[in-house]
Amino acid sequence: EAQVTQNPRYLITVTGKKLTVTCSQNMNHEYMSWYRQDPGLGLRQIYYSMNVEVTDKGDVPEGYKVSRKEKRNFPLILESPSPNQTSLYFCASSHRAPGYTDTQYFGPGTRLTVL
Amino acid sequence: GENVEQHPSTLSVQEGDSAVIKCTYSDSASNYFPWYKQELGKGPQLIIDIRSNVGEKKDQRIAVTLNKTAKHFSLHITETQPEDSAVYFCAASWLTNAGKSTFGDGTTLTVKP
Numbered sequence: 557e558a559q560v561t562q563n564p565r566y567l568i569t570v571t572g573k574k575l576t577v578t579c580s581q582n583m584n585h586e587y588m589s590w591y592r593q594d595p596g597l598g599l600r601q602i603y604y605s606m607n608v609e610v611t612d613k614g615d616v617p618e619g620y621k622v623s624r625k626e627k628r629n630f631p632l633i634l635e636s637p638s639p640n641q642t643s644l645y646f647c648a649s650s651h652r653a654p655g656y657t658d659t660q661y662f663g664p665g666t667r668l669t670v671l
Numbered sequence: 672g673e674n675v676e677q678h679p680s681t682l683s684v685q686e687g688d689s690a691v692i693k694c695t696y697s698d699s700a701s702n703y704f705p706w707y708k709q710e711l712g713k714g715p716q717l718i719i720d721i722r723s724n725v726g727e728k729k730d731q732r733i734a735v736t737l738n739k740t741a742k743h744f745s746l747h748i749t750e751t752q753p754e755d756s757a758v759y760f761c762a763a764s765w766l767t768n769a770g771k772s773t774f775g776d777g778t779t780l781t782v783k784p
Binding site: 560587589591596597598599600601604605606612614615646648652653654655656657658659660661662663664665 | 672677680702703705707712713714715716717720722760762764765766767768769770771772773774775776777
């Protein structure tokens with residue numbers, strides 16, 4: 557089954573404790589992206605990757621890191637989480653980038669709470 | 672950068688009625704406009720999309736219209752059913768910065784039986 561998977565689905569952590577949210581897709585997609593969803597603010601893009609070893613900032617990259625060492629995986633790293641990073645996070649992938657009119661497939665989401 | 676405004680933020684209709692959600696965008700270079708449906712506890716899922724060289728697209732009860740001059744696009748759902756109740760997001764992308772995607776703030780649609 558074609559899918560985007562995220563782990564963990566739920567996470568409660570404390571301020572300053574480094575964490576990684578994993579994202580994996582089995583569709584051989586070149587493009588992957590991370591979004592956060594907050595009430596009333598829609599989906600805001602954090603980082604995206606056009607291909608392996610190619611990453612770039614979205615609209616809200618502060619406090620986040622990403623890496624794309626393999627095509628299928630695109631982990632989101634919070635080196636020192638803060639309470640304002642409490643949010644619902646989505647990973648997405650597509651064959652090519654959205655600007656090439658390609659559809660994104662979203663994962664099920666990771667709900668993160670930073671105390 | 673691109674800015675996408677979505678209205679209304681909430682919409683309640685009676686089963687069988689039509690629902691219309693509208694988005695406006697700021698960057699005239701935008702060329703791709705998808706609509707996503709997000710059900711409770713799930714990730715957004717594409718329901719319909721339109722490219723800038725097309726004015727209208729229809730898929731059964733769902734249609735999208737694009738007015739490039741006015742820089743707005745709309746989602747039309749006819750004969751609404753309770754299972755249409757969800758949060759709907761519009762988005763815009765553009766070729767000159769192909770990796771970026773800007774979403775509207777979402778519309779919570781409730782269809783009353």
